[in-house]
Amino acid sequence: MSRQELEQLGIKIGLEIHIQLTKLKTKLFCGCNADYRDMPPNTYVCPVCLGLPGSLPSVNKKAVEFAIMLGLALNSKISNKTLFYRKNYFYPDMPKNFQISQYNKAGGVPIALGGQMILKFKEYDKRINITRLQLEEDPGRISYDGTILSSPIAYIDYNRAGITLIEVVTEPDFETPEEARIFLQKLRSIVEHLGIADLSLEGSMRCDANISLYGKNRVEIKNISSYKDVQAALNAEIIRQKNIYKHGGEIKQETRHWDSDKKRTFTLRTKEEEQDYRYFPEPDLLPIEISSEMITSIEENMPELPDDRINRFIKEYKLPRYDAEVLVITKSLADFYEDVVKKYQKPKEVSNWIMSDLMRHLNTLNIEINDSKICADDFIELLNLIDKGTISGKLAKRILQLMMESGKKPMEIAKEKGLLRINDLKKIQEFINKVFNTQPKAVSDAKKDPKAIHFLVGQVMKLSNGRCDPQITNKLIKEALNKI
Secondary structure, eight states, X not given: OOHHHHHHTTOEEEXXXXXXXXXXSBOSSSOSBSOOTTSOTTOSOOHHHHTOTTOOOOOOHHHHHHHHHHHHHTTOEEOSEEOOEEEESOOTTOTTSEEEEOOSSXXXXXXXXXXXXXXXXXXXXXXXXEEEEEEEEOOOEXXXXXXXXXXXXXXXXXXXXXXXXXXXXXXXXBOSHHHXXXXXXXXXXXXXXXXXXXXXXXXXXXXXXXXXXXXXXXXXXXXXXXXXXXXXXXXXXHHHHHHXXXXXXXXXXXXXXXXXXXXXXXXXXXXXXXXXXXXXXXXXXXXEEOOHHHHHHHHXXXXXXXXXXXXXXXXXXXXXXXXXXXXXXXXXXXXXXXXXXXXXXXXXXXXXXXXXXXXXXXXXXXXXXXXXXXXXXXXXXXXXXXXXXXXXXXXXXXXXXXXXXXXXXXXXXXXXXXXXXXXXXXXXXXXXXHHHHHOHHHHHHHHHOGGGHHHHHHHHHHXXXXXXXXXXXXXXXXXXXXXX
């Protein structure tokens, strides 16, 4: 559906994004190792994160600093005093059976309030308002035999229970699924530039999306794991709700699960109201005082943010805004670009290669640049081989693909696969002779019309798999034609 068609549906979308602060060494309220991935289940646990009687939590100071950084990056107002609440609910994945979180009602004060992000599209700019930013602990991880809908049994690993989350809650300002995806992409880039999390890790960024049509009941889609899936899930939910209204039905307020394989949402449970969580202040944690001096110190030491980096790329490397925005989609890609440009000082040419061939291969392999087998120095070597005429630009595309698959250096691949450019006059002449012998009409046409020479050059390039030097080939063909 077009944006105009989506607007006619009166779509309102709000997001709740949970970001794991993976750069922290320990959990939010205890000293357990936060690097739980790939570890045996239920090994990184202690009396605090298990909620055993007599255990007392204490707040990870670095987590508070990281949350302040993100709040400042989102133009939020940092609270000078913040406190934690207990969110009581049936949590099979929380040993305490409640979650320590923050709340912005009944006297609760999250770590940051308000804020905004400006999204730029070709036709318009969109302002997305932030409701609040809060710290909370992650539940454990539930896995199933099969899917959440079909499995007869659930397995719980409490290693993740207590890991620090920042939750970013937006106003329902999104009017299209694409806007939600672009917001998440930009938020991810901000988080990675701040250096507080690596969001390429599995489960490090999860999203709950609330959506309603025509101003009626909203539906929550839980735990969507990627920004691409957020857009797909919202598109599927729009179609589902639209069809129900079209046939005179009503949408009930509920929580649904997104099945990325079946590309549809399924009912999980009837949506709870806020009072169902029975919030009350966490008695074991004192309010946290955040001084103006602390906020100023953090702000002064913050790293370069994506919007600033985009503007610098435009000014320093003379890139079009579109190129700069694409390159800064992830910090790792922007870092790779700068690592290349430092040694190969042709910024626009590097940008073209990254945005076309490199990113296409990354998307095909479904990996990030820092997970690939290519490094900046090897990429520079590839570009230098093109400049020297050692390989053609066309063959370089093939070599780049093989570099990303194997991790081998470009010259090594070129030699192994016979992809080096042929500059030897005798060898090129042999290819020309074969073409002349098999294409007598084309030779006759080229004698009458100089433009027809291009066809003969193309046939030589085809016969040599693109390896013959095109300038030498063109020169030798003209000489051969003059002799006829």
